[in-house]
Amino acid sequence: MGLRDYYKQFEEESPEETSARLRAQAEARRRSALARVETLDLSTLAWPHLPPAAVVNAVTFVARRGLHRPPDPAAGELRSEIAHRVGVPERRVVVGNGAAQLLTAAAGALLEPGDELVTAWPSYPLFPLLASRTGARAVPAPGFGVETVLRAVGERTRVVALANPNDPTGEWLDEGRLAELLEALPERVVVLLDEALVEYAPRAATALVDRFPRLIAVRTFSKAWGLAGLRVGYAVGGPDSEPLLERLAPPGGVNELAQAGALEALRAIADVVDRRVAQVAAERQRLTGELERLGVAVAPSAANLLWISASGVDGAELASRLERSKVLVASGGRFGDDAHVRVAVQDRAAGDRLLDALSAVL
Amino acid sequence: MRTDPTDTGGLFTGRRPGTAPVRYRTTPQRGSSQRQRVDGFLALLVAGVMALINLLFWGPAPAAALWVAAHISDDGRNIFLAIVAGFALCLAVLMGGLVVLKRLDALWILLRRAAGHDQRKGIVGPMFAVCAVVGGVGFTIWLVFIAGLGSSAMPASG
Numbered sequence: 001m002g003l004r005d006y007y008k009q010f011e012e013e014s015p016e017e018t019s020a021r022l023r024a025q026a027e028a029r030r031r032s033a034l035a036r037v038e039t040l041d042l043s044t045l046a047w048p049h050l051p052p053a054a055v056v057n058a059v060t061f062v063a064r065r066g067l068h069r070p071p072d073p074a075a076g077e078l079r080s081e082i083a084h085r086v087g088v089p090e091r092r093v094v095v096g097n098g099a100a101q102l103l104t105a106a107a108g109a110l111l112e113p114g115d116e117l118v119t120a121w122p123s124y125p126l127f128p129l130l131a132s133r134t135g136a137r138a139v140p141a142p143g144f145g146v147e148t149v150l151r152a153v154g155e156r157t158r159v160v161a162l163a164n165p166n167d168p169t170g171e172w173l174d175e176g177r178l179a180e181l182l183e184a185l186p187e188r189v190v191v192l193l194d195e196a197l198v199e200y201a202p203r204a205a206t207a208l209v210d211r212f213p214r215l216i217a218v219r220t221f222s223k224a225w226g227l228a229g230l231r232v233g234y235a236v237g238g239p240d241s242e243p244l245l246e247r248l249a250p251p252g253g254v255n256e257l258a259q260a261g262a263l264e265a266l267r268a269i270a271d272v273v274d275r276r277v278a279q280v281a282a283e284r285q286r287l288t289g290e291l292e293r294l295g296v297a298v299a300p301s302a303a304n305l306l307w308i309s310a311s312g313v314d315g316a317e318l319a320s321r322l323e324r325s326k327v328l329v330a331s332g333g334r335f336g337d338d339a340h341v342r343v344a345v346q347d348r349a350a351g352d353r354l355l356d357a358l359s360a361v362l
Numbered sequence: 363m364r365t366d367p368t369d370t371g372g373l374f375t376g377r378r379p380g381t382a383p384v385r386y387r388t389t390p391q392r393g394s395s396q397r398q399r400v401d402g403f404l405a406l407l408v409a410g411v412m413a414l415i416n417l418l419f420w421g422p423a424p425a426a427a428l429w430v431a432a433h434i435s436d437d438g439r440n441i442f443l444a445i446v447a448g449f450a451l452c453l454a455v456l457m458g459g460l461v462v463l464k465r466l467d468a469l470w471i472l473l474r475r476a477a478g479h480d481q482r483k484g485i486v487g488p489m490f491a492v493c494a495v496v497g498g499v500g501f502t503i504w505l506v507f508i509a510g511l512g513s514s515a516m517p518a519s520g
Contacts, residue, residue, distance in 0.1 A: 001391075006476070007469075007472045007473070007476060008472075009386070009388065009390040009391065010386070010390050010471075010472045010476055011386075011387070012384045012387075013387055017387070018385055
């Protein structure tokens with residue numbers, strides 16, 4: 001190093017040089033951020049976007065008003081609003097910490113060791129667990145039909161658990177078919193109807209609750225309502241179901257934030273949910289057509305999901321390939337069908353990402 | 363009243379103005395300790411030269427300007443030209459000196475850094491102020507006690 005270069009190295013950057021260097025670094029960071037592809041999660045059926053501000057404000061208001069106060073253990077105001085909307089007396093509604101808690105409590109109240117719980121299969125993986133946790137036995141009925149379920153019902157059957165629309169297949173039983181099932185079931189059997197995705201279905205089975213006292217319909221605010229973080233759901237029972245419903249309520253009730261959020265959602269964002277449902281229905285129809293054009297088998301669906309399979313690729317492999325393309329889907333293995341994967345239907349952008357990824361991996 | 367520019371109420375962390383670290387283009391490779399000592403001596407030498415140049419403004423440079431002006435005045439016939447030339451020369455020396463001082467100051471900073479010091483600022487400002495005080499005091503002493511306040515063109519009466 002020459003004498004001049006030796007001393008030149010002790011010169012500091014001019015402000016212009018520093019600014020230019022920092023600008024270049026910021027530009028490089030921005031380029032890198034734009035080039036990064038976020039993982040698209042289509043493995044969960046919860047609404048993927050932020051809740052409306054009205055709901056967040058209601059929760060915030062309650063939080064600021066004072067979390068030192070105990071909540072209303074009976075969630076009276078929320079129950080009243082739900083009862084009004086569903087069209088049943090308030091005493092036949094119970095609010096719980098999500099549909100899973102209510103289903104678990106119902107199974108605990110109804111099943112004894114040695115009893116049987118019949119469920120269509122593949123279906124919600126919680127149903128077999130409900131049986132095993134109480135010492136009962138889960139009896140899977142292959143497919144999603146009234147006849148298969150009835151065939152699986154035996155002497156020790158105490159509960160039939162059905163998701164309608166069915167998760168993960170998206171199949172749906174209309175009121176007529178459900179009534180057929182309920183009429184054919186023995187007197188001792190209670191039907192736990194998981195209507196977590198019912199907002200996406202053509203109709204709810206609310207009217208049947210009045211006709212069939214042994215029907216308990218369970219719903220949630222986690223899916224179409226987009227409030228999965230609040231963990232709040234409710235169950236509606238038939239006439240004289242009050243003693244059973246009381247046993248489903250969580251000890252101490254549902255927390256006050258969840259009550260406030262769910263109440264505000266019912267009052268303020270019903271139209272938002274309607275728009276989501278319409279958006280999902282349109283996107284589901286488009287995706288079904290596009291997927292079939294790609295050679296993917298798609299089951300008819302009445303929910304925000306598609307149950308798909310590709311020839312020559314099992315569900316786990318397909319899910320793994322899609323994951324490498326930054327698209328997460330639920331492998332069918334956890335639902336009892338290794339050949340399929342369940343993909344959530346969201347919006348057009350998500351659908352296009354899924355189609356691009358599938359085109360690349362198949 | 364807020365007097366500390368870094369006191370933002372705890373919202374942001376900040377740094378006092380003028381305390382930013384020196385940003386080099388590349389990390390400098392310093393020489394041996396002997397070379398650093400030489401650089402330290404050279405920095406001292408440059409500071410000495412800067413002091414001399416600063417002191418020039420308070421005696422030698424004005425005297426030189428007066429000497430030139432006296433030659434231009436040509437026994438009182440070109441007084442105006444002599445005054446203009448004297449002032450111009452004085453200003454030229456001052457400005458030229460400052461330019462040289464600025465360059466020497468930059469060189470002094472480099473030498474100090476090469477000598478191993480975390481030198482962030484130069485000394486041209488403080489040195490100019492100190493030399494102004496020294497030169498001003500020296501000039502006053504010379505004027506009052508050595509040369510006297512009387513003018514040779516218009517001597518005091520008596």
